[in-house]
Amino acid sequence: MxxxxxxxxxxxxxxxxxxxxxxxxxxxxxxxxxxxxxxxxxxxxxxxxxxxxxxxxxxxxxxxxxxxxxxxxxxxxxxxxxxxxxxxxxxxxxxxxxxxxxxxxxxxxxxxxxxxxxxxxxxxxxxxxxxxxxxxxxxxxxxxxxxxxxxxxxxxxxxxxxxxxxxxxxxxxxxxxxxxxxxxxxxxxxxxxxxxxxxxxxxxxxxxxxxxFKNYDIKDWVAFAEVYGQPLRVGKYHPGATEGDRKTLLKAVANIGSDAAAIIPSSMLIEFVKADQTGSVDLYERLAEYLDKQTSKAVLGQTLTTEVKEGSRAAAQVHDGVRDDIERSDAHQLAASLNRDLV
Structure with a gap:
């Protein structure tokens, strides 16, 4: 045989x-x-x-x-x-x-x-x-x-x-x-x-x-939120300060925001400078939303069903139609694979 x-x-x-x-x-x-x-x-x-x-x-x-x-x-x-x-x-x-x-x-x-x-x-x-x-x-x-x-x-x-x-x-x-x-x-x-x-x-x-890019944006956003609204902390030391004195001052300046207290030599000074917040503070959020919208377009073919914002009923129906087209295409491709390899 x-x-x-x-x-x-x-x-x-x-x-x-x-x-x-x-x-x-x-x-x-x-x-x-x-x-x-x-x-x-x-x-x-x-x-x-x-x-x-x-x-x-x-x-x-x-x-x-x-x-x-x-x-x-x-x-x-x-x-x-x-x-x-x-x-x-x-x-x-x-x-x-x-x-x-x-x-x-x-x-x-x-x-x-x-x-x-x-x-x-x-x-x-x-x-x-x-x-x-x-x-x-x-x-x-x-x-x-x-x-x-x-x-x-x-x-x-x-x-x-x-x-x-x-x-x-x-x-x-x-x-x-x-x-x-x-x-x-x-x-x-x-x-x-x-x-x-x-x-x-x-x-x-x-x-x-x-x-x-969203990862970069979120990382910067978190760092920004950590210091937002806090004054700029400036440490001053006299010309004769040693390396150890400068390290002590730097540590005090870095930790005073969270500790709310610091100990430094009397010959040193910490000043607080009011932060300038005239810039747009929602830049990170707008960038993250923009990137999410691009992802929604790539995956769903539209953004209206993932973003809750004002929009006309006609626009919503058009967006749903695009999504229906994608659904039918996915279903046809899946059916073809199952018919070929399983059925």
Whole structure:
């Protein structure tokens, strides 16, 4: 009997379908512990990791995309809104024909889709909206001599990469090198928000610069708020003051704002100069709001549903229409991936 092979030429083995292929490892390349590139992120470092991603190593970019969802509450909110809106849509299954077998197959698929876990699994698959792609492993149930998906297990996107030759073929990272994905074992969802390479299609890539500049803005805003309204503290020392005397005075000037008391030599003096607050004190807030609006436009296609401000009913309806278009597109892309890899 000739040996059965997958479409990629790899021998077909039952054991490949009955075990988890892309699970985590303790010491290998697929570990659940990841890096934190958002720490100390600068424009130069951000540009470098974005280039790494399109050149075939998306690890740091994908780690940053995950951190963005954890640290930027606005980005997390609008991205979750987009994913949840699609994952909660009602799913219908249409038989290929009126034939008895096709109707029975449709009923079988409907039974699987009625599982309580499906919404969470769809939300995991829609992780591709932010990162550009997602890979979910199908864990098969083979009891009672029938094959049924038991669950859909989300896998860390850092455990995958794209073939450097075309930038489109996904590969599973392994200790022996990257491997092709086996058919009938994975649901590959590539979210297409723009034309080009899949790794460049995620919304995290578009929102990364707003995330970086907002981080700078918030940091400066907090520093500004810490000293806002406080007078400028000036310490004066006589020409013969020693290095130790100057350090003592500097420490007293630095701490007097919080301690409200200080001890210095009688030969030194601390003066308070009234702070000039004629400038615009809401600059930081306006910049943060502007960056949040740009993120909302990128993720939701509009800002009206995230910003509670005066607006006409007609404007709200137009913005909702744009959002409906995005919802339909996301739903069609998700349905195509499920029909291809699962149904």
């Amino acid at each position: 000739p040996e059965l092979v997958w479409p990629n030429g790899r021998p077909m083995r039952r054991s490949d379908l009955t075990r988890e292929i892309a699970g985590p490892t303790v010491t290998g390349v697929r570990q659940v512990v990841s890096g934190h590139p958002a720490q100390g992120l600068t424009p130069g470092r951000l540009a470098a990791l974005l280039r790494e991603a399109e050149e075939g190593d998306p690890t740091r970019y994908l780690e940053l995309a995950e951190e963005m969802e954890e640290k930027d509450l606005h980005y997390r909110s609008v991205l979750a809104t987009r994913k949840l809106q699609v994952s909660q849509l009602e799913i219908t299954v249409e038989p290929a024909s009126d034939a008895k077998e096709d109707v029975a197959n449709a009923a079988l698929v409907e039974g699987f889709l009625e599982r309580d876990e499906l919404q969470e699994e769809l939300c995991d698959i829609l992780d591709a909206v932010g990162k550009g792609f997602s890979v979910t492993e199908i864990v098969w149930e083979t009891s009672e001599r029938q094959w049924m998906p038991a669950r859909l297990e989300w896998r860390f996107p850092q455990w995958f990469q794209f073939d450097r030759r075309d930038g489109r073929t996904p590969l599973l990272r392994g200790d022996a090198g990257p491997e092709s994905l086996l058919p009938y074992k994975f649901v590959l969802h590539i979210h297409k928000s723009k034309s080009g390479l899949p790794i460049r299609g995620g919304l995290a890539r578009a929102a990364a610069w707003c995330y970086l």
